[in-house]
Amino acid sequence: MGVWCPADDAELAAGWRLWLELSDRVYPDPSWDGTPADAIRQVRELLAACESIRLDYLAETARPSVALLQLLQSMPFVASFPVDLWHDDTHPLDVERAELLHGDLASFASHVAGVRAALARGGGWVELDRRPWGLPVD
Numbered sequence: 001m002g003v004w005c006p007a008d009d010a011e012l013a014a015g016w017r018l019w020l021e022l023s024d025r026v027y028p029d030p031s032w033d034g035t036p037a038d039a040i041r042q043v044r045e046l047l048a049a050c051e052s053i054r055l056d057y058l059a060e061t062a063r064p065s066v067a068l069l070q071l072l073q074s075m076p077f078v079a080s081f082p083v084d085l086w087h088d089d090t091h092p093l094d095v096e097r098a099e100l101l102h103g104d105l106a107s108f109a110s111h112v113a114g115v116r117a118a119l120a121r122g123g124g125w126v127e128l129d130r131r132p133w134g135l136p137v138d
Contacts, residue, residue, distance in 0.1 A: 004067045004122035011065050012123065014057035018072065019119040021049045022112050035093065036086035036101050043079050043108065044087070050075045071115050078111040 006012035054072045058064055082104040093101065120126045 004065075004071060004118050006068075006122060007063075007065060008061065010057060010060040011068055014053050014060075014068060014072075015119050015123050016125075017053050017056075018050065018068075019116060019123065019125060021046060021053070022116045022119075035091060036089035036097070039101060039105070040083055040087045043083055043105075047076050047079060047083075071118065074111065074115065079108050082108055 004015065006015055050072050054069065057068065057072075082101075085104060086101060091097075120128065
């Protein structure tokens with residue numbers, strides 16, 4: 001993941017908002033028993049929040065940060081495959097399909113963890129980000 005360092009208060013606030021949004025779980029854990037469409041709805045809600053942050057940030061600054069915009073715009077790109085594949089699947093999951101869904105969401109979860117880490121380093125929040133995203137606490 002790239003290096004991000006906020007240049008002004010608007011960028012710092014947008015980065016903080018994104019870090020907070022990414023702090024919530026956006027995919028189900030292995031015990032979850034909903035449908036794939038339910039899981040993807042959570043991902044889409046996160047993507048909508050990212051777009052809101054991007055638009056608010058662009059409205060607040062005359063010189064937007066390319067690094068921050070790249071972090072924000074990377075989210076829908078990386079999520080596009082699982083969203084396209086599972087968004088309309090309303091059938092209950094069996095063990096095999098659950099494994100497929102989790103596998104398809106794994107790269108998105110890894111990307112989210114990388115974005116969170118970059119934001120934490122650049123924003124000075126590393127001490128707040130002790131747990132990698134999506135992983136259980138020991």
